[in-house]
Ligand code: FAD
């Protein structure tokens with residue numbers, strides 16, 4: 154058993170932000186499965202939203218966030234995040250993030266749903282620059298220990314205490330698999346923060362990295378925490394359509410800087426039929442549904458995103474990484490349109506938290522994409538999610554420090570029990586089930602849903618639960634098995650939430666219930 158002051162699961166924007174604040178006063182252990190830069194943070198392109206221009210106001214950013222979120226946002230959270238945004242950007246600048254600047258001010262780009270230019274960025278690869286700066290600061294800090302290659306399996310609660318079975322929901326840490334030795338160890342702490350990212354890989358097509366399997370959401374749920382609004386899965390309108398490169402995002406900023414969506418069959422700009430005022434800069438759910446509709450109506454494989462009417466230097470200057478990547482695939486975006494399709498992109502729902510990042514369980518905090526803080530509502534506004542990671546990573550860490558004296562030292566806990574399991578005999582079971590979940594989630598629980606499709610998905614999930622639980626009960630854990638179990642749990646929560654919402658709102662669009670209720674309400678699931 155290894156004991157620390159605070160345990161953080163996840164080394165992306167949320168986890169490392171919290172680690173750096175906590176490290177001022179205590180010893181922190183950060184666990185991550187795979188590589189330290191393996192989460193979504195490293196992949197973020199467009200940037201971070203913040204009111205930094207004199208012509209812009211907090212109220213504008215709040216309004217844009219709530220319009221995109223179709224009114225389901227909690228205003229208190231939106232205000233909290235928007236008002237802390239400039240401070241978050243200044244902290245990142247102090248860590249050395251080289252944001253693009255013009256004539257002494259930060260360059261602000263524009264994205265869908267934003268009424269003003271307010272996205273700070275590092276070219277078209279903002280996330281990689283942020284991840285690098287946070288990792289460097291964490292690495293350099295004597296109070297932070299970074300432990301990659303450790304896949305967390307389940308939270309340790311009262312029922313794992315060695316001396317007695319307290320049955321309490323108090324969280325004392327986590328059991329984690331060392332991916333290099335195959336050994337499982339207990340890591341305990343006075344407080345634990347989940348910063349495990351989203352569950353995007355539950356879908357066949359997703360811009361999210363391989364490890365986005367909803368682990369934190371599933372672990373918190375199994376330990377007894379409520380989750381909220383899991384049906385609100387965001388689909389990004391413009392993922393590259395390419396048979397070899399499956400999940401390369403074409404940033405929304407391409408549309409922000411003038412890119413147009415064209416139906417390749419009719420050669421017509423089609424957003425004017427769906428949202429004549431906002432066109433390509435309508436919120437994501439609107440644009441993704443419009444593309445989905447064109448693809449289905451005309452039997453297309455993709456639509457075109459075209460920015461070739463802008464000067465070539467401008468395009469290369471704004472999107473150097475995307476330009477190079479596409480050129481390597483034979484597409485010159487300064488002269489040709491880019492074939493694009495929608496793909497899952499962001500998990501708006503998650504572990505229910507308050508403004509201090511507290512979950513329902515004593516000793517357990519959560520921050521970032523694994524949470525439902527009330528910021529995004531029924532649809533996340535572009536570039537609000539890195540921002541949420543910085544604001545809530547900071548808030549959770551400060552709350553832990555403020556309440557430090559109330560956190561007891563963890564008790565002795567029982568070691569991981571492997572006495573009743575053997576080596577896995579048929580790895581194919583994992584691959585088969587993983588593929589099956591992702592396919593039916595895409596087909597039945599995607600951009601457009603129906604009651605029948607949701608019912609079919611629920612039925613498949615029920616059957617798979619028996620099979621996966623049986624496998625988990627008999628065989629030694631591996632990262633693949635941990636992820637499959639969590640992926641299935643996430644799928645179950647998404648489908649259950651979708652079936653509980655009897656209206657269409659934001660990202661949840663059901664042909665059988667197309668109306669929007671007068672009063673917005675969260676879908677809160679209780680374990
Ligand atoms: P992540 O950065 O995903 O990190 C999760 C961490 O948890 C990782 O370290 C992972 O290893 C660890 N982890 C997960 N499960 C376990 C486990 N079982 N055991 C141990 N460790 C575990 N948002 C914006 O605001 N602006 C953008 O421009 C933008 N562009 C994006 C582009 C792409 C392609 C994608 C996929 C997302 C983009 N987003 C953007 C969304 C944003 O990147 C994410 O929401 C954000 O980075 C999530 O950060 P996080 O810290 O919550 O989690």
Ligand code: SIN
Nearest residue numbers: 198199404405535536
């Ligand atoms: C993008 O660059 O389009 C992604 C921005 C985001 O997900 O917020």
